[in-house]
Amino acid sequence: LRAAPEGAIYEWRSNHEIMQIGRRLRDSGGAALIIDYGHMRSDAGDTFQAIAKHAFADPLRNSGNADLTAHVDFEALALGAADVGAIAHGPVEQGTFLKRLGIERRAAGLIAKSSTQITEEVTAAIKRLVGTGRGGMGSLFKVLGVSHPDLTSLPGLGEEPAAIALSPASNIAVEEEGSES
Numbered sequence: 001l002r003a004a005p006e007g008a009i010y011e012w013r014s015n016h017e018i019m020q021i022g023r024r025l026r027d028s029g030g031a032a033l034i035i036d037y038g039h040m041r042s043d044a045g046d047t048f049q050a051i052a053k054h055a056f057a058d059p060l061r062n063s064g065n066a067d068l069t070a071h072v073d074f075e076a077l078a079l080g081a082a083d084v085g086a087i088a089h090g091p092v093e094q095g096t097f098l099k100r101l102g103i104e105r106r107a108a109g110l111i112a113k114s115s116t117q118i119t120e121e122v123t124a125a126i127k128r129l130v131g132t133g134r135g136g137m138g139s140l141f142k143v144l145g146v147s148h149p150d151l152t153s154l155p156g157l158g159e160e161p162a163a164i165a166l167s168p169a170s171n172i173a174v175e176e177e178g179s180e181s
Contacts, residue, residue, distance in 0.1 A: 015080030022086035022146055031147035031154055037140045038072030040091055047071035074142050081146040089145035089157035095130035095138025100156040103130060 004010065021032055039047070050059035052066035059068055078088035090097075107126045111119040132139040145154040 015076060015083070018077045018080040018146070019084050022081035022084040025081075025146055025148050026085040029148045029150070031145055031151055033154075034072070034074075034077060034144045034146070035094065035141060036072045037137075038074055038142055040074055040142060042073050042075045047073075072142070074144050077144055077146075085149065087147045087149050087151065089147065089154045091142040091144040092157055093132075093139045094141035094143055095132060095136070097143040097156040098130050098138075 024030075025032060047070045048059065048068070049070070050057040050066035050068050052062065057066045059066065074091040078091065081088045092100075103126060107122050111122050114122070128135060128137060130136070130138040143157065145157045147154060
């Protein structure tokens, strides 16, 4: 941020909530998952936006007819949790997280004896959840874990558990737009 050009926009976000969560996990144990769309690293720029009818809109026009939102700064969340003694795991992209947890293998099990309609629905859902092309949420959404210091890893957020790493490959492949098959 120190190298941001004059006139750049920087959104300051309070870390109060993540620090409260971090303290509670540090003191009482457990873990929390934070899943949303946003950026892996803090940066200058405007993330405040309005969405109306599935398109970007002017946030100051038609108030009440648009959803107002801002991207999550996952680096700030991770640093806030770490500042109070909790452990931050990630963030990782949602597609990576779900694949590490075995979503493709689970989907293959669901569709193994399903109708064509169910197979198409499950395949479309997987493509939406882990895909990175148009309409895919796999790289847009991020996952951050926050835990008690004794939990040195969380499934899907670091080293893959042996059971997942050694599982047979799924017969469901997510094709990205622009990729060659």
